[in-house]
Amino acid sequence: MAMTLSLRALSPRRLGWKVSPLGVLAACVIVFWAVIAVIGPWVAPHPPGEIVDYDFFGPLSAQFPLGTDYLGRDMLSRVLAGARYTVGISLAAVMLACTAGVVLGMTAAVIGGWTDTAISRVLDAVSSIPSKLFGLVVVAAIGSSIPVLIAVLAVVYTPGSYRFARALAVNVNTMDYVTVARARGERTGYLIRAEIMPNILGPVLADMGLRFVFIVLMLSGLSFLGLGVQPPNADWGSLVRENMGGLSFGAPAVLVPSLAIATLTISVNLLIDNLPTRIRDRSE
Amino acid sequence: MNPQVLTLILGRIGVAVVTLLIVSLIVFAATEMLPGDVVQILLGQAATPEAVAGLREAMNLDQPAFLRFLGWLGGLAQGDLGHSYANRMAVAELIGGRLVNTLKLAALTAAFSVPVALMLGIVTAIWRGSLFDRLVSSVVVAVISVPEFLVATLAVLIFAVWLGWLPALSFGGDTSSIWAVLRAYAMPVITLSFVVSAQMIRMTRAAVIETLKSPYVEMALLKGASRARIVLRHALPNAIGPIVNAMALSLSYLLGGVIIVETIFNYPGIAKLMVDAVATRDLPLIQGCAMIFCLGYLLLITIADVVAILANPRLRQ
Numbered sequence: 001m002a003m004t005l006s007l008r009a010l011s012p013r014r015l016g017w018k019v020s021p022l023g024v025l026a027a028c029v030i031v032f033w034a035v036i037a038v039i040g041p042w043v044a045p046h047p048p049g050e051i052v053d054y055d056f057f058g059p060l061s062a063q064f065p066l067g068t069d070y071l072g073r074d075m076l077s078r079v080l081a082g083a084r085y086t087v088g089i090s091l092a093a094v095m096l097a098c099t100a101g102v103v104l105g106m107t108a109a110v111i112g113g114w115t116d117t118a119i120s121r122v123l124d125a126v127s128s129i130p131s132k133l134f135g136l137v138v139v140a141a142i143g144s145s146i147p148v149l150i151a152v153l154a155v156v157y158t159p160g161s162y163r164f165a166r167a168l169a170v171n172v173n174t175m176d177y178v179t180v181a182r183a184r185g186e187r188t189g190y191l192i193r194a195e196i197m198p199n200i201l202g203p204v205l206a207d208m209g210l211r212f213v214f215i216v217l218m219l220s221g222l223s224f225l226g227l228g229v230q231p232p233n234a235d236w237g238s239l240v241r242e243n244m245g246g247l248s249f250g251a252p253a254v255l256v257p258s259l260a261i262a263t264l265t266i267s268v269n270l271l272i273d274n275l276p277t278r279i280r281d282r283s284e
Numbered sequence: 285m286n287p288q289v290l291t292l293i294l295g296r297i298g299v300a301v302v303t304l305l306i307v308s309l310i311v312f313a314a315t316e317m318l319p320g321d322v323v324q325i326l327l328g329q330a331a332t333p334e335a336v337a338g339l340r341e342a343m344n345l346d347q348p349a350f351l352r353f354l355g356w357l358g359g360l361a362q363g364d365l366g367h368s369y370a371n372r373m374a375v376a377e378l379i380g381g382r383l384v385n386t387l388k389l390a391a392l393t394a395a396f397s398v399p400v401a402l403m404l405g406i407v408t409a410i411w412r413g414s415l416f417d418r419l420v421s422s423v424v425v426a427v428i429s430v431p432e433f434l435v436a437t438l439a440v441l442i443f444a445v446w447l448g449w450l451p452a453l454s455f456g457g458d459t460s461s462i463w464a465v466l467r468a469y470a471m472p473v474i475t476l477s478f479v480v481s482a483q484m485i486r487m488t489r490a491a492v493i494e495t496l497k498s499p500y501v502e503m504a505l506l507k508g509a510s511r512a513r514i515v516l517r518h519a520l521p522n523a524i525g526p527i528v529n530a531m532a533l534s535l536s537y538l539l540g541g542v543i544i545v546e547t548i549f550n551y552p553g554i555a556k557l558m559v560d561a562v563a564t565r566d567l568p569l570i571q572g573c574a575m576i577f578c579l580g581y582l583l584l585i586t587i588a589d590v591v592a593i594l595a596n597p598r599l600r601q
Binding site for chain 2 (some may be wrong): 124132138141213217224240244254268
């Protein structure tokens with residue numbers, strides 16, 4: 001066992017920049033959904049809010065490729081239009097969470113001492129509230145709107161990002177070149193920007209992808225509970241909720257949005273797992 | 285147990301208590317942010333200035349928020365969770381029976397998923413890279429990266445719609461036979477087990493693989509010990525700490541999963557109670573449920589940490 005391990009560590013795959021075909025496929029799916037998120041409403045065959053079929057929970061047909069929903073609206077159009085909410089809100093939230101987490105993490109690592117302890121304790125307390133529960137309580141208190149959703153998701157996932165960035169930054173912080181920079185009197189801002197940041201960027205980006213998956217899942221969960229994107233707009237989680245009534249007779253309207261979420265999240269996971277090692281983890 | 289370890293564990297429990305205090309402050313503050321006046325909403329049409337002032341005083345809403353927080357905290361410590369806005373019943377009473385239902389669901393899920401996940405986690409770690417390992421790991425990654433409701437939806441489609449073995453979404457009170465009870469619990473338990481097991485298999489596998497990398501395992505390999513002996517005698521005893529840690533952490537995923545699963549299957553547990561309370565904005569009820577959830581979560585995380593301290597001498601510095 002140990003033998004095979006050391007052999008693996010020397011193979012070119014471990015050393016180099018090789019990208020696997022699976023990773024390329026995953027990247028294609030992600031790009032596809034990203035494009036749909038931008039142009040979705042324009043390529044939809046029917047207006048997403050319009051009742052186009054007298055039958056509800058219709059099966060797959062030539063006219064309605066993904067069936068119709070509980071009111072007889074075209075599912076394909078609704079999924080295409082919903083991509084904008086799921087991808088857009090998640091992307092905004094992950095940007096906020098990771099920017100805040102990484103900046104705080106690097107600051108804590110560079111300054112150390114009391115600042116470090118204070119930031120860590122507060123964020124630990126935040127992360128000891130189960131995420132869905134936090135979402136429920138806040139949405140119950142101030143109601144659901146897109147800015148509130150983005151803020152809640154960002155707050156919930158900041159501590160994880162902070163802990164990850166801080167652990168990396170602490171290691172970089174002990175390097176000689178950081179000590180040298182400190183000795184020649186550079187300010188904290190410079191140390192963070194020019195010495196720490198470039199050296200943790202790869203793993204931080206990979207971590208951001210993982211966090212994006214968590215955020216998509218939580219947003220879908222909240223929408224599924226009726227606390228996310230409010231009607232008449234609908235993200236993929238809301239689409240599942242709306243059509244839950246069709247589940248007991250296996251309507252495609254329940255499964256299609258769920259599968260849309262699954263393709264997105266699984267692709268992001270696959271892409272990260274198949275990233276070149278150089279990007280994913282510089283310490284290896 | 286030596287005093288140093290005891291101090292560490294007491295310290296960890298102290299941190300948990302402080303965290304619980306901070307969490308209660310956050311929960312209280314979040315529910316304080318409600319725009320609009322609770323009293324106005326409660327009285328509705330009958331909101332004359334006198335009635336509003338009277339009810340406000342009766343509900344102690346005329347006191348500053350900090351005093352109300354202390355009062356609420358004091359009540360919590362004595363098991364008094366206040367009264368529901370919706371029907372004036374004691375929150376503790378409303379929660380009681382529902383909590384038992386949820387604990388039943390959680391216990392059944394744990395009893396079912398812990399042995400299965402342990403076995404799969406260890407086996408996949410031993411036969412790392414084999415077809416079986418790759419198969420299990422792919423399923424695990426798939427389950428982890430999809431929402432809980434997709435797992436539930438697929439379970440309903442497979443077991444209720446296509447195979448017709450189990451009832452779909454109804455959770456009736458039919459307790460006429462053990463079989464009926466089992467059938468009623470099957471769907472939520474299957475869904476939750478999938479979600480929790482996936483986390484558990486992943487963490488267990490990682491813990492065992494980590495141990496298999498250690499020098500003493502290499503030594504055992506070099507001296508010619510059999511594979512079974514290496515795993516059972518050398519690796520497993522050292523992996524038990526991380527594995528129990530992983531178990532406790534994965535069980536905390538139950539808390540998130542249970543919210544979705546109880547909603548889908550209409551299961552009369554505490555999570556469903558809370559989701560309904562959110563719909564009616566019943567703040568005392570939401571606060572009570574939220575505190576119970578946080579307590580359970582902290583309990584599991586603290587157990588995980590304490591086990592890690594006990595199992596790994598290097599964490600004792």
